[in-house]
Amino acid sequence: xxxxxxxxxxxxxxxxxxxxxxxxxxxxxxxxxxxxxxxxxxxxxxxxxxxxxxxxxxxxxxxxxxxxxxxxxxxxxxxxxxxxxxxxxxxxxxxxxxxxxxxxxxxxxxxxxxxxxxxxxxxxxxxxxxxxxxxxxxxxxxxxxxx
Numbered sequence: 001x002x003x004x005x006x007x008x009x010x011x012x013x014x015x016x017x018x019x020x021x022x023x024x025x026x027x028x029x030x031x032x033x034x035x036x037x038x039x040x041x042x043x044x045x046x047x048x049x050x051x052x053x054x055x056x057x058x059x060x061x062x063x064x065x066x067x068x069x070x071x072x073x074x075x076x077x078x079x080x081x082x083x084x085x086x087x088x089x090x091x092x093x094x095x096x097x098x099x100x101x102x103x104x105x106x107x108x109x110x111x112x113x114x115x116x117x118x119x120x121x122x123x124x125x126x127x128x129x130x131x132x133x134x135x136x137x138x139x140x141x142x143x144x145x146x147x
Contacts, residue, residue, distance in 0.1 A: 011086055011115060013055050014071060017047025028076070030084040031118045035076035042071040066092055086115045 018040045025037040048059035063069050076085040094107040128134075 009117070011088060011113065012083060013051055014042045014044070014047050014059075014073065014088070015075070015083075016050040017042040017044060017059075018073075019043035019046055019070075025074070030076050030078075030116060033078050033084055033118075035078050035084050037074065037076050039072070039074045042073050044069045044071065062090075066090055082120060083117055085117070086113075088113045 020041055022038050022040045025039055027034065027036050029035065044059040044063050048056040051059070062071070072089055074085075074087040075083050078084050089110060089112045091108045091110045094109050
């Protein structure tokens, strides 16, 4: 899911694919802010249809890896409708290659991603490095995507 390589909010794009009912689980605080806690299921096909090419590729890859097009998610929204916490739990098959070289999916691994969002409206000052300390890597990115 490339969470470490993408912007922290990248996972939120999957919320465009919420399918079926959304269950309200209650209220509570996230980092001191009052929130409402919801649970839903994301349909990766629906999320892909509403997203751009990157989202479509990511959804296809996730579906291929997980063997399902559905992802259970939980979100905590504040009074302004902003996501304060996002939780996604996925179970993936773990390959066990026997001495015959055949892949057998005997085990499954559960991964839970929890992201918290805070500091909305905080002033930020960014000082870019001097141009002699930077490089344009867009060509490398384009070559990688073409593969």
